[in-house]
Amino acid sequence: MNPALWISLLTASAVISFTPGAGAINTMSNALTVGWRRSFWGVLGQQLALVLHIFVVAAGVGVLVSSTPILFNAIRVLGAAYLGYLGVRLILAKPRRGAGSAHPDGSLGEGAWSLLRRGLWVNLLNPKAIVFFLAFIPQFIRADAPLLPQYLVLIATVVGVDAVVMWGFFATAAKPFRRAVGSARGQRILNTVFGALFIGVAVLLLFVH
Structure with missing residues (x-):
């Protein structure tokens, strides 16, 4: 990939990453509830989903998904349902003593695997990401050159x-609000805000085509 094309790819990637979405909401929520450092596990899960999306498109499965309304809509509904589930559970989660203890599943001290798994599903259950990569990837891949590199x-x-934008920007942006999770009232407010955001994204995914 020549330098000019790579710079274009870098710029486009930055613009896309800075656009708020479910991944950004998940990252900020994790940073508030488990802390900035541990929120990286959620970011890692989201990146694994991006890699899988790219593999799906490269393998040609993306064309099948985008051209099969039933399959596309099934994934879309599952994605919306999962985000809605996260939102409702976050809103209903009972405040706990100590910062960083309230999570979407209501557990105390959410583990790295749980954070990674949720990050993976948040990004993976988004069929529009596949459609986006179908349009995005061909702009930066030359068929007359070796494909693997x-x-x-x-x-x-x-x-x-x-990863840099999610952890370095969105997770860091949540730091000033960390004190709020130290009180029951603060936890309720932040849980409600981020729960509503998850539900809002779910509605958009479900009804905006």
Whole structure:
């Protein structure tokens, strides 16, 4: 991939990553509830989903998903339902003593695997991401050049930029609000806010085509 094309890829990736969505909401929520450092596990899960989306598109499965309304809509409804579930559970979660203890599943001290798994599903159950990559990837892949090195550069750039933006920007942006989770009232307010955001994204995913 020539330098000019890579810079274009880098710029496009940054713009996409800075656009708020379910991943950003999940990252900020994690940073508030489990802390900035541990929120990285959720970010890692989201990046694994991006890699899987790119593999799906590269393998040609993305065309099948985008051209099969039943399959596309099934994934869309599942994605919306999962985000809605996270939102409702977060709103209903009981405040707990100590900062960083209230989670969407109502558990105390959510583990790394749980954070990673939720991050993975948040990004993976979004069929529009597949459609987006179908339009995005061909702009930066040249069929007359070896494909593997190009895809490796594309994955490294997209995932690297998104990880930096999610953890370095969105998770960091949540730091000033960390004190709020130290009180029951603060936890209720933040749980309600982020729960409503999850539900809002779910509604958009379900009804905006």
